[in-house]
Amino acid sequence: MIPGGNSQKPWGKYVLAMNKITKDRYLPTGPEVTQSAQLYDISGDKMELLLDFPTVGEPHYAAGCPADLIKPRSKKIFNLEDNKHPYVAKTEADTKVVREGNTVHIYMTMIRSHFAPDNIEGIKVGDKVYFHVTNLEQDYDVPHGISIIGANTSELLIMPGQTETFLWEPKQEGVWPFYCTDFCSALHQEMQGYVRVSAANANTPLKWSLGEDIE
Ligand SMILES: [Cu+2]
Structure with missing residues (x-):
């Protein structure tokens, strides 16, 4: 997943790998063993791993975008x-x-x-x-x-x-x-x-x- 990948102007700085199968990686702590996801910086000549983290289910696709696209449009509080x-x-x-x-x-x-x-x-x-x-x-x-x-x-x-x-x-x-x-x-x-x-x-x-x- 590239942030903005389903828009006309993707932000090509990062890629998120959502790994559908993760074998021998995490401890079997529940009914399902978690899968892994990895966030890479792809802006340079070499991909750089920024974060590697467990994720749930069998990831298929996600959408990402910069936080400032969402934050100003979010409603934080409903006044009673x-x-x-x-x-x-x-x-x-x-x-x-x-x-x-x-x-x-x-x-x-x-x-x-x-x-x-x-x-x-x-x-x-x-x-x-x-x-x-x-x-x-x-x-x-x-x-x-x-x-x-x-x-x-x-x-x-x-x-x-x-x-x-x-x-x-x-x-x-x-x-x-x-x-x-x-x-x-x-x-x-x-x-x-x-x-x-x-x-x-x-x-x-x-x-x-x-x-x-x-x-
Ligand atoms: Cu409650």
Whole structure:
């Protein structure tokens, strides 16, 4: 791979070798032995090896370019104040669960290291449950993720200050855990909550809380 190699003006100073097979090179520390990659300076008469490092999988191709092409176009932080998502919850006090017929909207927040609410009941089989999840963090490098069995997204990564929505249609009664999918602090493992799903014809009232038992 030459940086810019798939553009009309490649930067011909470097080449990255992505080696599809690496034999007898690295210790077998996992299900697959890592492959190797090598970064060379090709600007002189002789290729000069700058960096030799393990890489994963079976590399096929990559694209590279100078950092200043990407950096000025990158958005580093989403200000919570500017969040215009129609279902945003900007504080934990704004979190709520609202039923409209068979549709339920959960206004949820995430911050190190809990969800609010983290205990919900009164959802029924057959409901269309929209999770609108806002990451309250304002440190740019602390995303959180969310996942729940049966959602059409295997997991959703939400950047600080952003709100993302996913649909969950529970098919079965029971207590369903949801949890953070991105390692976010020493308490990441505890960043989880539960939704209790009742039968389609149940009269279980909608209730939600943070860190307490629902009576
Ligand atoms: Cu988290």
